[in-house]
Amino acid sequence: MQTPWEHRYAQRTQRMKSSAIRELLKLAEQPGIISFGGGMPAPDVFPVEQFKEACIKVLTNNSAGALQYGSTEGYLPLREMIARHTSRYGITVNADNILITSGSQQALDLLGKVFINRGDRVLVESPTYLGALQAWNAYGAEYVSVSFDDNGMVPESLEHALRFGPKFIYALPNFQNPTGITMSLERRNRLVELADRYGVPIIEDDPYGQLRYEGETLPAVEVIDSQFRGEQGCYSGNVIYLSTFSKILAPGIRLAWVIAPSEVIRKLVQAKQGADLNTSTFNQMVAYEVGHGGFLDEHAKLIRKVYRERRDVMLESLSEHMPEGVRWTTPQGGLFLWATLPEHLNSSDVLQEAVKEKVAFVPGHSFFPNGGGLNTMRLNFSFSNPEMINEGIGRLGRVIKKVMAG
Numbered sequence: 407m408q409t410p411w412e413h414r415y416a417q418r419t420q421r422m423k424s425s426a427i428r429e430l431l432k433l434a435e436q437p438g439i440i441s442f443g444g445g446m447p448a449p450d451v452f453p454v455e456q457f458k459e460a461c462i463k464v465l466t467n468n469s470a471g472a473l474q475y476g477s478t479e480g481y482l483p484l485r486e487m488i489a490r491h492t493s494r495y496g497i498t499v500n501a502d503n504i505l506i507t508s509g510s511q512q513a514l515d516l517l518g519k520v521f522i523n524r525g526d527r528v529l530v531e532s533p534t535y536l537g538a539l540q541a542w543n544a545y546g547a548e549y550v551s552v553s554f555d556d557n558g559m560v561p562e563s564l565e566h567a568l569r570f571g572p573k574f575i576y577a578l579p580n581f582q583n584p585t586g587i588t589m590s591l592e593r594r595n596r597l598v599e600l601a602d603r604y605g606v607p608i609i610e611d612d613p614y615g616q617l618r619y620e621g622e623t624l625p626a627v628e629v630i631d632s633q634f635r636g637e638q639g640c641y642s643g644n645v646i647y648l649s650t651f652s653k654i655l656a657p658g659i660r661l662a663w664v665i666a667p668s669e670v671i672r673k674l675v676q677a678k679q680g681a682d683l684n685t686s687t688f689n690q691m692v693a694y695e696v697g698h699g700g701f702l703d704e705h706a707k708l709i710r711k712v713y714r715e716r717r718d719v720m721l722e723s724l725s726e727h728m729p730e731g732v733r734w735t736t737p738q739g740g741l742f743l744w745a746t747l748p749e750h751l752n753s754s755d756v757l758q759e760a761v762k763e764k765v766a767f768v769p770g771h772s773f774f775p776n777g778g779g780l781n782t783m784r785l786n787f788s789f790s791n792p793e794m795i796n797e798g799i800g801r802l803g804r805v806i807k808k809v810m811a812g
Contacts, residue, residue: 440798480506533773558589581740727803
């Protein structure tokens with residue numbers, strides 16, 4: 407008898423859905439498609455030669471260790487490198503505060519496994535990162551949306567949401583995915599104050615923090631929290647901080663990290679042992695060889711130069727090609743900007759027409775945990791070169807004009 411698989415799946419799988427973004431990446435493989443859909447870094451800024459040299463060095467000097475199982479916490483020299491890097495920004499951490507994960511997506515999943523019971527409320531920006539919603543849906547999270555404007559979470563909405571007793575607050579303060587908006591310093595301070603008042607921890611997701619193209623660099627929420635508490639020793643505050651090597655080295659190595667109080671790290675380590683035992687030892691050693699000695703800082707300068715040009719080209723092209731009634735954000739960094747169409751338009755309908763013209767984007771409704779955003783879209787500017795951006799936005803502008811004309 408053939409097993410009826412749909413009757414064997416766990417109940418939690420009912421809330422699992424395929425990522426709209428991952429599905430759109432399949433479109434990018436079609437000939438002639440210009441896709442602004444994925445959040446992919448540009449391959450032309452990958453440090454290929456440095457990776458080649460590092461691979462040879464690791465295999466020559468420590469092949470037995472590199473190809474063996476490793477500690478769940480992560481390769482110690484890499485964690486110490488991250489601790490030194492973090493300490494430059496005014497927060498004291500050591501290796502015991504750091505867990506290496508197989509990409510930030512695993513970090514989000516582990517946090518869901520450790521913190522979320524079915525029915526627990528999680529406070530999120532609206533819109534927010536789709537990957538976080540995907541990770542936590544399987545654990546039965548319910549989402550409390552916080553209103554969002556050009557300065558980030560609106561404090562009045564944030565305080566109202568905190569009264570629902572959420573398990574934690576999830577925020578992307580720098581160049582938020584999907585909007586590209588940066589949370590102001592005033593709002594960061596207010597976030598820390600309110601979270602402390604209501605006794606709710608913060609998960610600060612910061613994959614793009616080193617990709618600022620203009621404006622003043624703002625302190626991480628974790629730094630503000632540490633100063634708020636007047637901490638003298640290693641960090642033991644109210645924030646769990648996530649970041650990644652995907653945007654500053656390469657996403658293919660699947661390396662990210664969590665910074666948190668050591669007691670939280672110990673619990674996440676237990677969860678990770680049940681997931682994959684440890685992140686690739688070889689990849690960690692290679693990333694350390696590539697990244698230490700100041701290379702990361704120099705390489706980030708190159709990435710910022712390339713991506714700033716592409717952002718500027720997209721902004722100029724939008725101004726040239728978009729019809730009246732279309733609005734968009736002007737991100738100070740990161741990989742994305744956010745466009746809003748006239749209210750009577752549905753961006754999913756626009757996408758269907760856009761694909762016919764060989765251009766793609768991500769409709770915005772997927773980023774709203776409780777519905778909405780039908781007339782919004784996310785546009786990525788990091789992956790395509792300036793010529794492709796100009797051509798793609800031109801195609802998209804023509805499609806939107808056609809749809810608006812009815």
